[in-house]
Amino acid sequence: MKYIPTIGIECHVQLATKTKLFSEVDNDARNKEPNSCVSPVDYALPGMLPRLNGEAIKFAILAGKAMNCKINNYSRFDRKHYFYPDSPKGYQITQFYHPIIGEGYVELPSGRRIRIEHAHLEGDAGKLTHFDNYSLVDLNRVDTPLIEIVSMPDIHSAKDAHDYCKELWRLMIFAGVSYGDLYNGNMRFDVNTSIAPEGSDQLGTRTEVKNLNSFRSVERAIEYEIARQTKVLESGEKVKQETRGWNDATGKTTAQRSKEEAKDYRYMPEPDLPPVNLTDESIKKEAEKLPLMPHDYREKFGDIIASDILEILLDYPELTKKINEVEQKYVKNISNLFTSVLLAEEKSAEYLNDLPSAKQLSDLAEMNEKKELSSTGTKEVFLKMFDPQMKGRDAKTIAKELGVIQENDLGALEQIVDTVLAKPETKKAQEDFRNGEEKVIGFLVGQVMKESHGKANPSAVQQILRQKLA
Numbered sequence: 001m002k003y004i005p006t007i008g009i010e011c012h013v014q015l016a017t018k019t020k021l022f023s024e025v026d027n028d029a030r031n032k033e034p035n036s037c038v039s040p041v042d043y044a045l046p047g048m049l050p051r052l053n054g055e056a057i058k059f060a061i062l063a064g065k066a067m068n069c070k071i072n073n074y075s076r077f078d079r080k081h082y083f084y085p086d087s088p089k090g091y092q093i094t095q096f097y098h099p100i101i102g103e104g105y106v107e108l109p110s111g112r113r114i115r116i117e118h119a120h121l122e123g124d125a126g127k128l129t130h131f132d133n134y135s136l137v138d139l140n141r142v143d144t145p146l147i148e149i150v151s152m153p154d155i156h157s158a159k160d161a162h163d164y165c166k167e168l169w170r171l172m173i174f175a176g177v178s179y180g181d182l183y184n185g186n187m188r189f190d191v192n193t194s195i196a197p198e199g200s201d202q203l204g205t206r207t208e209v210k211n212l213n214s215f216r217s218v219e220r221a222i223e224y225e226i227a228r229q230t231k232v233l234e235s236g237e238k239v240k241q242e243t244r245g246w247n248d249a250t251g252k253t254t255a256q257r258s259k260e261e262a263k264d265y266r267y268m269p270e271p272d273l274p275p276v277n278l279t280d281e282s283i284k285k286e287a288e289k290l291p292l293m294p295h296d297y298r299e300k301f302g303d304i305i306a307s308d309i310l311e312i313l314l315d316y317p318e319l320t321k322k323i324n325e326v327e328q329k330y331v332k333n334i335s336n337l338f339t340s341v342l343l344a345e346e347k348s349a350e351y352l353n354d355l356p357s358a359k360q361l362s363d364l365a366e367m368n369e370k371k372e373l374s375s376t377g378t379k380e381v382f383l384k385m386f387d388p389q390m391k392g393r394d395a396k397t398i399a400k401e402l403g404v405i406q407e408n409d410l411g412a413l414e415q416i417v418d419t420v421l422a423k424p425e426t427k428k429a430q431e432d433f434r435n436g437e438e439k440v441i442g443f444l445v446g447q448v449m450k451e452s453h454g455k456a457n458p459s460a461v462q463q464i465l466r467q468k469l470a
Contacts, residue, residue: 003195007155010190015059021123021145022050029140030184042142044088056145059177061286066175069104071283077270086126094122096267108163115152158222166215170294193225205239221246305335318352325358330365356385364395377404406457420447
């Protein structure tokens with residue numbers, strides 16, 4: 001029997017506000033000591049009341065607009081009760097009944113649309129680290145502002161799930177609402193997977209794999225779950241509704257606990273926070289701050305930049321924004337330099353923070369197109385632009401200092417060619433060419449390049465050689 005998978009994904013996005021959702025504590029705990037970014041509100045000292053961070057509301061509006069979602073004028077917070085060491089209050093402050101972000105959709109690079117059911121604002125839990133016979137808790141992450149994005153069950157393959165998560169990540173970092181640091185958990189994915197017989201009008205029993213923090217892990221976990229659930233059904237057993245953990249090293253999921261339902265959390269309105277009331281004007285004002293999104297760049301550059309190159313660039317907002325500043329006729333040239341040269345460099349992460357100006361890049365591309373620089377020379381000048389000692393210098397100045405400007409003067413090139421053709425060691429190659437051996441032209445061009453110390457334009461050299469050898 002053929003089974004059709006159905007996948008729903010809940011994505012937790014940490015918002016890049018300066019302070020936490022309900023207290024005035026540093027929100028960026030990356031590379032900080034455990035339990036150093038906490039306040040009495042975070043560790044639930046009796047009598048401490050939460051205060052809502054207005055910046056988180058603005059970021060939520062931007063995130064919602066990035067996903068083509070409706071922003072609700074009215075939203076409010078609720079308490080989600082559960083007892084675990086990573087939540088000192090004994091409950092999580094979230095938005096269960098009235099979320100701030102309503103329905104919308106995310107469009108994949110393939111053009112497929114995945115619907116968003118809603119996204120709600122909530123405070124994160126702490127982090128537990130487990131050892132053999134004890135566990136440690138770090139409360140730095142407590143009440144970090146999150147938006148939890150809930151998709152509709154529109155995904156039916158592991159590949160589409162991978163692309164959806166990656167596109168969500170792009171939307172959040174382009175919108176500037178999250179650092180998008182997957183390694184440090186700025187975005188985490190909970191994946192619900194079920195399978196049902198082809199043609200069935202009912203979904204199968206779902207399992208949830210929690211806290212995945214890479215697109216590849218999402219894809220692999222779904223592939224494993226589809227295979228595992230298929231094996232369970234084919235053996236005549238039933239799939240259990242449960243939460244499962246993913247082991248990246250073994251490539252397998254393992255059962256952790258039975259899946260809780262909403263009633264298990266005993267949701268109730270949060271009494272210490274008033275509702276959030278947004279006017280249409282305030283929503284519009286924040287939405288206007290949204291910069292160009294990935295789909296805007298695809299629409300603008302889709303006919304100029306190869307799709308595989310463009311998708312690489314869209315993983316680096318700094319590069320994409322810089323491409324948008326470059327003269328359009330040089331966009332393709334600079335895009336190739338970014339992807340094939342810059343990103344191949346060991347220090348590429350450092351270079352991304354201090355890119356050359358659009359003028360410098362356009363001038364470099366112009367020199368390349370005018371054959372003033374060879375492809376090798378273009379790469380040398382490009383990389384030299386990141387040298388602090390060359391900071392701000394134009395492409396021509398750098399090229400002169402490196403001595404890589406090509407000789408295009410036909411008269412000067414002709415003299416160099418004559419010098420090479422007069423050498424005894426090239427006589428046999430000349431004779432072979434006249435006898436129809438085309439490949440020896442490469443040897444002769446190489447001799448001219450050597451004679452010119454690499455400055456001759458190879459195309460012009462070959463043209464002159466052919467004329468003289470004819």
